[in-house]
Amino acid sequence: MAYLGMIFFKIVAPILVLLVLGGLLQRKFTFNLKALSQLITYCFMPAAVFMNLYETTISLTILGQVAVFITLFIGSQMLLGRFIAQSMKLSKEEAAVFKNSVVLINSGNYGIPVAQMIFATQPIGVAIQVILVIFQNITTYTYGLYNLISSTRSGMAIVKDFIKMPIVHALLIGIVMNIYHIPLPVFLEIPINYVAQGFVAVALITLGAQLSQLSFSAMFNKTVMVSCFTRLVLGPAMALLLIFLLGLQGVVAKSLFIASAFPTSRNSSSLALEYDIDADTSAQTVLFSTIVSCITVTIVIYMAEILF
Template identity: 70%
Template sequence: MTYLSMIFLQIVAPILVLLFVGAILQKKFSFNLKALSQLITYCFMPAAVFVNLYETQVDLEVLGQVTIFIVLFIGSQIILSHFIAKMLRLERQEAAVFKNSVVLINSGNYGIPVAQMMFATQPIGVAIQVILVIFQNMTTYTYGLYNLISSTKSGLSILKDFLKMPIIYALIAGVLLNVWNVEIPQVFRIPLDHITEGFIAVALITLGAQLSQIEVRTLVNKIIILSCITRLVVGPAVALLIIFVLGLDGVVAQSLFIASSFPTSRNSSSLALEYDVESNTAAQTVLFSTIVSCLTVTVVIYISMLLFT
């Protein structure tokens, strides 16, 4: 089986199945998408992020290398997306969604399965992807959240809305309990695990319900196309340059390069729906980049095998 078919069948296809389920259910029952979005934002997301941070054990040397890379990479994507948005003269809300679509990467339900497939005999490759998930979660609920709130509000109201988000406290609590090695009582841990296990399914079904209301012809517009090119093509090219500059090699370099090629995070769509900021455009971008990525990620994997193995 080729890498293309493996990636599509094991990663992209299951995502598309859940999106399809959401679309069918929405057509039949007309869900309240705002209520579903709030359920994800205030329940499923915080629990999933907390458990992820609480459970992750990281080698300090690898953590240092990944930290330097991710700061440079995310910083470059923020700057690049900002200038592209300026060049396109996008309105504030459009610019916020565009920048999030470039910077926020689907490192979780897309990235981890890819890492598990690629590095089945090299656990460090999977560990690096878990570290990237943590950094992406932190970026999503700091930079990404600020982007959306600031597109509709200003001044003190931005800070107030930011501090209302439970995900911020889940991040802090997850890190602290991990560092202090605090054991969570089973009466709390079991419900947390149940919620975490349902997060991906609920988030993707909700996204599918949202996408069912979109006309296919609207997928072809300059914001979505440029977003996908920047995320799926330019992003990996920048990552490769950073890897060479830092002198990284082997599994570390390979896993970081592959991780830079993943599509736009579904969380960018969930947050856009929650704050009613160009939510249709955000959902379209997630769908389009996920479909196109089955080709671009395959190319990046092939290049990584040539360069770093």
């Protein structure tokens, strides 16, 4: 119960506060959600991705272990999401949102605070979570973006839309500047930092504004429920199997197991809203998985303490 209380009040409650704030502001002012989504996609998100990749220092040994695990884990989630979507006979747009909700994990504003709380005396645990954020960013703006675009477009239209995304440019530039230690001019670093720091708040307030237009009972539909079960229960189960198969131990195993249990990424909802692809279901999944995760993540943390 102590863990449940800490996770809720330090991690989930702040997220819910911003969601509620967004809902209240939307009820009062009726924002243009499409414009807000474009502001996030073309301004806040690229800045956050760039700074994350530009500033992160990565140990090659740990990176190798995490890279093998996350490649196998994300691959397994892609296959699982596709299999379940086909079994449920979802439409192309519903399947795209469903698969993203299973694969894309909230490793940033949810995962890093959890890691900081659990691994306060073991910095390596936090470092691993930062590495996972990078992999999730790459997955979000490759696989996740492709999923949504391909549900309504085909052929060269997908490639053109993908190349035009500023997030892709920010990701590549951030990686190159990190690897080659290219300094960022102060007059650019300061404003980019300002924008990046505002990303989480603006994204969550926008999501809250979007959710305020939905019926709470709408969350309890089959697609949302199956998505949350797959993300919050089957995901950690698969991660645990991979950890044992790869022979991972100690803090690395513990960190990866806990990270596999985080809820659906808010970015999946932001992208769905930007491309107007079943955005309501995507937002409902993010909200429901975040609420339920305060219980499931607590259980996974407890198991990790015992196993590793």
